[in-house]
Amino acid sequence: MSRLYGRGVLLDDLVPRLVGCRREQEHEDVDQVHRDDPPALLLTGPHGSGRTAVLDTLYRSYRTRVPVAEVDCARARESASGEALVANTSPGADFLIDAxxxxxxxxxxxxxRLRLPRLWTGLVAVVAWRFGDAKEQEAAQDRVRRLLVGGGLAAEGSTPVANWVRDVNADLPNVLDREELQPVVDASVQLFTERYLTKKEADGVLSFYRGRPGxxxxxxxxxxxSRAFHQGDDLRGVAEATLAAALLEDLxxxxDTRWMRFNRPPRPLLLLDNAQSAPGALLLNQLLTHRAKGARDPLVVVAAARGSARHRSRPDATELTLEQVTGGAADWRRPETGTPSAGLIxxxxxPLGRDDIVAMLSDAAPSLRGELPRVVRRFTQGSPLGCGLLTExxxxxPSSAATPGLDVGALRLNGQSVTRQIAARLVPDPELRRNLTLFSLAHDNAAARALAxxxxxxxxxxxxxETARAHLRAEYGAQxxxxxxTDPFLRAVLVLELRRQRAQSTPSVPTWYGLHQLLHDYHESAGQPVDALHHALAGGNAGHVVTRLYERFASTDTAEHWLHGLWHVASAPHPPPRATWAADCRDKASGKSGTEPAEDDVLRSIRRLLHAVWMAADPLTAPDEKLCDRIRFDLELLSGRHATGAGTLFDAAQEWHDALRELRTPSSALPAPGPEGSQGELH
Structure with a gap:
């Protein structure tokens, strides 16, 4: 997508006010907020929430207008020969080179260009090699090349760049012990200083590093x-923190000059993607720690991390919504706790809202059927990734947008199923994705273990x-x-993929029906009859389910409990193919002639109601007025036939009608939350 929807507060308000410059091509300054102490901003959310898209848009908007760097903290570099990182390299140092x-x-x-003499010199020192170590020399050559060329200090392919290692080695004493480090560090720093720094810059570099601890x-x-960096572990962490402080001190x-203070030019911008990675989180914390000690700098830091905003490593961060950061979060003040996370918002x-989704689809296909945005919103739950791929x-x-009853789950993009592409983006790891696709049918850990x-x-x-559960917890927070x-969009996508894969049986792959039969039998033996009925319906045995729901209605089961069971059973995924199922559901929900055997009114009403709710609960269906009226009619009819729950069912009739029209799950359809394992029959 060329345009980001639903993120305007970040792109056109908060970040421009922090930077002091709008992101449009016209150079228009805006009043900077938090001039003396800009907060760092951390955007959170699961895969597909649009974190990276926001950073990419900010980078494209500002890259020729203010100093800006975008660093992907999930990408650790290797040496030029593909070897793993060696002692004179680390992900943190590489991120600072990228910055x-x-x-x-x-x-x-x-x-x-902006000059960063303290950071440059520190990086040259830490990438220095132990004498005679070929791999470290190779790593140093690659990183110094990137530093010199990227900093505008030397041209790509120039002699000073190509011969860096050779020139340093030429300045070494004639006799050195193998793996000696200090002479190489001294020669590297001296050569860099002589070639690229002014006398004033060199004095500032020396003063800064003399004042550092250790x-x-x-x-x-x-x-x-350099020695601390080469020693690794916590000592390397201290060295990396010094490098991060060098960046902020350079800025x-x-x-912080009289001219700059008077004119207040736009601030520099650092974008850190995938800051949930260990090295990314460490770099962000190092920047925040330097500020927590009272140091002030102009850098605007916008980071993005997969997962929830609530995290134990950020106890004093200020949690705000998009609406609350309007106006540049002008009311924010650093909490007086002195902790690094106090400087973080x-x-x-x-998720994207209704208006955003309507705008996206209207831009893609002007001839749009009215129900399509509702179907997309219901299916994706507002996921920017899902909405974006479906829109593309x-x-x-474009003719598909005008197709009545369009099955958005069957859409294709670039010759491939859209849902398959969404699944691959939501769960990039292939093995984890295969396992989660299987477990998407499971109600709980025990059922997933039965499948496994x-x-x-x-x-x-x-x-x-356990691996799948840990991934879901990291991605979506507490489960x-x-x-x-638990995430409805991820579950819907995975179930769609499972249905597509298992529609045809092979000797080594169980069918859709085989999977649900196994889960039905498991829940029956575990004493969880409503869970078992859920899988019976998913397996296509609707007649059996109607009979059992009828028996429960006529028993001493309360109306509240019966409604919970009805919804849980009817939220079962439908068997393939969709077109056949949908036509059958519509006929039976409406009581079409020939679909209702000669049986009593309650049984016929439950049959109609089950199929109507089954269709309404389907994530690829946006219930229309006719379907919702059908549900209300049969719940009202049943309210007069239940021994004790007339009022409950009558109230539910209107509530379910209204909630389903608004694409909400009716509150009376869900049980009150309870401890794990206490809801074996309920959803």
């Missing part, structure tokens, strides 16, 4: 930095369920005990 390259890129209207009396401070020195990206599929097939025991012979350690996949 320096972006921030030092040319900016329109500026005669000179430098012994009389010791060369940049060697101390402070550049922007977290915003959990919400409609754009590629039967069908995952390659999981001898029985870790597939309710039921169902196993």
């Amino acid at each position: 320096a390259r972006g921030l030092c890129a040319p900016v329109a209207g500026e005669r000179k 430098v012994r009396q009389g010791e060369a401070p940049l060697f101390a930095l 402070r020195a550049r922007y 977290t915003v959990e990206l919400p 599929a409609v754009r590629a097939q 025991t039967t069908y995952l012979s390659a999981d001898p350690d029985r870790m597939a369920v 309710a005990p039921r169902p196993f996949v």
Whole structure:
């Protein structure tokens, strides 16, 4: 998509006010907020929530207008030969090289590039190699090349760039012990300083590193930095924190001048994607820690992390909604706790709203049937990823937008099923995706284990369920005990993929019906009859389900409990193919002639109601007025036939009608939450 929907507050309000410059092409300054202490911003949400899209849009908008860098913290570099990182490299140092390259890129209207002498020199020191180590020399050559070229200090392919390692080695003493580090550090720093720094910059570099903790009396401070980095573990963490502080101090020195304070130019911008990764979280924390000590700098940090805004590592972060950051979050003040996270604002990206989805689809296909946006909203739950891919599929097939009863789950994009593409984006790991697709049918951990025991012979350690549960917890936050996949959009996509894959049986792959038969039998033996009926209906045995619901209606079961059971059973996924199921459901829900055997009124009403609710609960259906009227009619009819629950069923008739028209689950359809394992019969 060329346009981002539902994120205008971030793109056109908060970030421009923090930077002090609008992102449109016209150079228009805006009043900066939080001039003396800009908060860092952390955008959170699961896969598909649009975090990366926001950062990409900000980068494209600002890259020629202010110093800006975008760093993907999920991508750790290797050496040029593909070897793993060696002692003079780390993901954190590589991220800072990427940050320096972006921030030092040319900016329109500026005669000179931004210079970062403290950071540059520190990076040159830590990538210095132990004498004679070929792999470390290779890594150093690659990283210094990127630093020099990206910083505008030397041209790609120039002799100073190509011969960096050779030139440093030429300045070393004639006799060195193998793997000696200090002479290489000293020679690297001296060569870099002589070639690329002014006298004033060199003095500032030395003063900064002399003032850092861990430098012994009389010791060369940049060697101390490099030694700590090479030693690894916590010592490397201290060295990386020093490098992060060097970046912020360089920016402070550049922007904290009389001219800059008077003119208040736009601030530099650092975009950190995938900050949930260990090195990404560490870098963000190092930047925040430097500020927590009272240091101030002009850098606007916008990070994005997969998962929930609530996280134990961010106890003092300020959690705000998109609406609350309107106006640049002008009311924000740093909490007086002194912790790193006190300087952080977290915003959990919400789903797209109705107006956003209508606008997306209307832009893609002007001839739009009215129900299509409702179907897309119901299916995707407002996921920007889901809405975006479905919109692109409609754009590629504009006639589909005018098709009555369009099955959006069958749309294709670039010759491939859209739902398959969505599943691959929501769960990128293929093995995890295969397992979660299987577990998408499960109501709880125990049911998932039953599936794993039967069908995952390659999981001898029985870790597939635990791995899947850990992924869901990391991605979507705390998980309710039921169902196993709690996010409705992810579950709907995975079930669609499972149905598509299992429509045809093979000797090694169980059918759709075989999977549901196994789960039916499991829940029957576990004393969970409503769960068993759910899978009986998914397996196509609607007649049996109607009979059992009729028996429960006529028993001592309360009306509240019966409604819970009806919804849970009818929320079962339908068997393939969809067109056949939908036609059969419509006929039986309406009581079409020939679909109702000669039986009593209650049984006929339950049969109609089950099929109407089954269709209304389907995530690819946006219930229309006719279907909702049908549900209300039969609930009202049944209210006069229940021994004790007339009022409950009569009230539910209107509530279910209204809720389903608004694409909500009726509150009376769901049981009150209880402890894990206490809802074996309910959803």
